[in-house]
Amino acid sequence: MTKVRTALVIGGGVAGPVAALALHRAGIEASVHEAYPSTSDGIGGTLALAPNGLAALEVVDARDAVVDIATPISRTRMSFGGKDIELPSLPGLPPLQLLDRPDLHRALHDVAVARGIRIEHGKRLVAVDENRTGVTARFADGSTATADVLIGADGIHSTVRRIIDPVAPGPGYTGMLGFGAEVDRPVPVEPGTMVFAFGERAYYLYWSLPNGRAGWGANLPQDRPMSLTEARAVPAEEWLRRLRAAYGDDVPGGDLVRHIDPDQLQVTGSLHIMPSVPHWHRGRMVLVGDAVHAPSNSSGQGASLAIESAVELARCLRDLPDPRSAFTTYERLRRPRVEGIAARAAKINHVKAPGRVTRALMPLVMRLMTRTVMKPEKTLGPEQRYRINWDTPLHPHTNLAHQTN
Known part of the structure; x- marks a missing residue:
């Protein structure tokens, strides 16, 4: 006792x-x-x-x-190069x-x-x-x-x-900054589904909300870590400019970042481990x-x-x-x-913050990841x-x- x-x-x-x-x-x-x-x-x-x-x-x-x-998020997908892969879930567990x-x-x-x-x-x-x-x-x-x-x-x-x-x-700094927003745009997934998207230059994720809007999050690669105070001292418009440069060519990532209201941008600062x-x-x-x-x-x-x-x-x-x-x-x-x-x-x-070599090997990396996540x-x-x-x-x-x- x-x-x-x-x-x-x-x-x-x-x-x-x-x-x-x-x-x-x-x-x-x-x-x-x-x-x-x-x-x-x-x-x-x-x-x-x-x-x-x-x-x-x-x-x-x-x-x-x-x-x-x-x-609740009951379904997940992985997206790479415009291709979505439905990820299997574990039976008998809540979302x-x-x-x-x-x-x-x-x-x-x-x-x-x-x-x-x-x-x-x-x-x-x-x-x-x-x-x-x-x-x-x-x-x-x-x-x-x-x-x-x-x-x-x-x-x-x-x-x-x-x-x-x-x-x-x-x-330790992961080499990424965290952002999020609720975006007044629909995304091509049903409510309760989250998509993990490996974009051309960086990783992001999105999901459909019951109100018809989209939830969005991003891990923006950056060499230098920033405290939350430092990150929030940067104007939201400047962060959106950088986010558009990173995700502008992605689908639907580019459309989402172009429609984020600066007042809705959540800046969470450096991501650590x-x-x-x-x-x-x-x-x-x-x-x-x-x-x-x-x-x-x-x-x-x-x-x-x-x-x-x-x-x-x-x-x-x-x-x-x-x-x-x-x-x-x-x-x-x-x-x-x-x-x-x-x-x-x-x-x-x-993989989320890929360098030039990793980007070149990304198709192989994704095939290996798919084999893993397909055995949940x-x-x-x-x-x-x-x-x-x-x-x-x-x-x-x-x-x-x-x-x-």
């Missing part, structure tokens, strides 16, 4: 509220401390929740709140759920608050004091908070990660979500893996006798899965059928065989 009774969760994005909800279900009192002064409206673009992410949300009774505000990251943040925030979980905003972590009996977080506003453990769910630029290990690696983090925990501190594993958006699994890890961490803290054994078991359960998915996604990035049970089955056995007690020697796939 655990000796942990209280927890501080640093970060109120995706993993933070889910961790607090799972800890609450495990009988551990948790509070969430978010650096932003309010919920993160306008921060982040569109994301998809995979079936495994939805299953993890079921554990904390938050699935319905998210599905109610999402767009992907597409939604904007700020909407997901708000939904999880509201569920957590409704369960009585305290969420404080304007709490930017600056230091942590730790002793044998607890851990104290110190915030930029001069306030403090103390608990048995501290969970770093503070994203890809995590402060907690640097406190745990001052020489920990930071996020986390390299392998050597130390997931130290003492009474541990990392979860993007703070420790952030695969590229090519995986389609970033948010889902963050939700899974938050639930699994709470399960470990519930069942194991002390923070050290809980954190060690949590890392052993999660590291192989998240790093395997990140490695798969990293390979796709080379082998490649995506282990990812999307993954389930956390919340009701199965853990012990220090629990291994992956205790998970169902």
Whole structure:
């Protein structure tokens, strides 16, 4: 039985509220401390929740709140050189759920608050004091908070990660910037279908919305990374000029970018991926979500893996006798899965931002990719059928065989 009774969760994005909800279900009192002064409206673009992410949300009774505000995607296609390939789906699984990251943040925030979980905003972590009996977080506003453990769910630029290990690696730049928009143009696909399009110069995706408009996202190659502040300082008209230059010859990509309203353009800044983090925990501190594993958006699994890890961490803290054994078991359960998915996604990035040699080899690359995606049970089955056995007690020697796939 655990000796942990209280927890501080640093970060109120995706993993933070889910961790607090799972800890609450495990009988551990948790509070969430978010650096932003309010919920993160306008921060982040569109994301998809995979079936495994939805299953993890079921554990904390938050699935319905998210599905109610999402767009289901039941069919996917790959497009290259004007040719569309219908991608097979995994039988027996619910559709992907597409939604904007700020909407997901708000939904999880509201569920957590409704369960009585305290969420404080304007709490930017600056230091942590730790002793044998607890851990104290110190915030930029001069306030403090103390608990048995501290969970770093503070994203890809995590402060907690640097406190745990001052020489920990930071996020790596994928060579692409993220954009999105809702476009007042129809696209030749039925609602519920998403197309992954490998254009002449860069990758983009689009889908049909129930209102007859199109959803659109793009990964624009760029040598230099840009912070969100830098990227949003560039006028939307200038970004649209660059996007038209990159996608103007594509069908229907060119038509879509030519009809994007500058006021509707979402600029999400540099796309990052986390390299392998050597130390997931130290003492009474541990990392979860993007703070420790952030695969590229090519995986389609970033948010889902963050939700899974938050639930699994709470399960470990519930069942194991002390923070050290809980954190060690949590890392052993999660590291192989998240790093395997990140490695798969990293390979796709080379195709999404192709150089001259890759473009010349693109037909061959696409044939190889098609052979892979046409066998979804082998490649995506282990990812999307993954389930956390919340009701199965853990012990220090629990291994992956205790998970169902």
